[in-house]
Amino acid sequence: MKKTYIAFFLASGMLLSGCSALEGVNNTLNYATEASEYANDATAFGKEVPDLAKRAVNDEQAAQELETKLEEMKVNIEEFNELEAPEIGADLHQQVVNQNNRAMEGIDLYLENIEGGKLNSEALKNNQAFQSLQEITSIIEQIKNLGN
Template identity: 50%
Template sequence: MRKLWIGILITVGLVLGGCSFVEEANNTVSYVNEATSYLNEVNDFVNEVPAIASEAVNDPQTLTELESKLIDMKNEIQSFSEVQAPEITADLHQQILDYSQQAEEGIDLYLTHIEEGKFDPSILEDAELFQTLEEITTIVDEIKQLGL
């Protein structure tokens, strides 16, 4: 009887351990999908905003569009900062969050300039904002290379 209970306990332990592994794998796949979606949003922003900013100097409607793009990117950054990363990607995730924080601060600066009527597209040309966002894409690529 004692051997039966030991066998049952070992089996239960193996099953529960296996469930944990499957859950971690699912969490990792979900995280990679979220990070990829975030990367796509960042890439779109980096590719679209400079041209919009150049047009925004002479066109109030385009300036409104730029402001909207900046707000949308800020919201994306805030949403991604709430994503829980699996242990395997924790360090890379923290790097993304650090760069995202820097990018959000840059976005806040540009929004302030727009609100104060001081918008100048040259502030975007040498912007750390775009360099910071490009760093995010590099890190997300590293996550993808983990084979997850």
């Protein structure tokens, strides 16, 4: 009887550890997918918004569109920063979070300028938001490889 219990507990332990490993792989793949989607959003934002920002200096409708896109990107950044990275990708995730924080500062500066009616070409030149988001793409490429 004792042997049966021991065998049962050993088999249960092995089964649970196998499930845990499979769950870890699934979490890594899910994270890589989320990171890839975020990279696509950040890349599109980085390509589209600089021209929109230039137009927004003299065009109220462009300024409103810019404000909307900036707010949306802030939400995307916050959501990505809150993702739980798998252990294998924790360092890369932290690098993206650091770049995101720099981008967030730039986005906040834009929003302050828009809301204060102070959006001008100088505000555009001194903003790191776009550069930070473009730098994220190379880090995300490394994260995508975690899923392979």
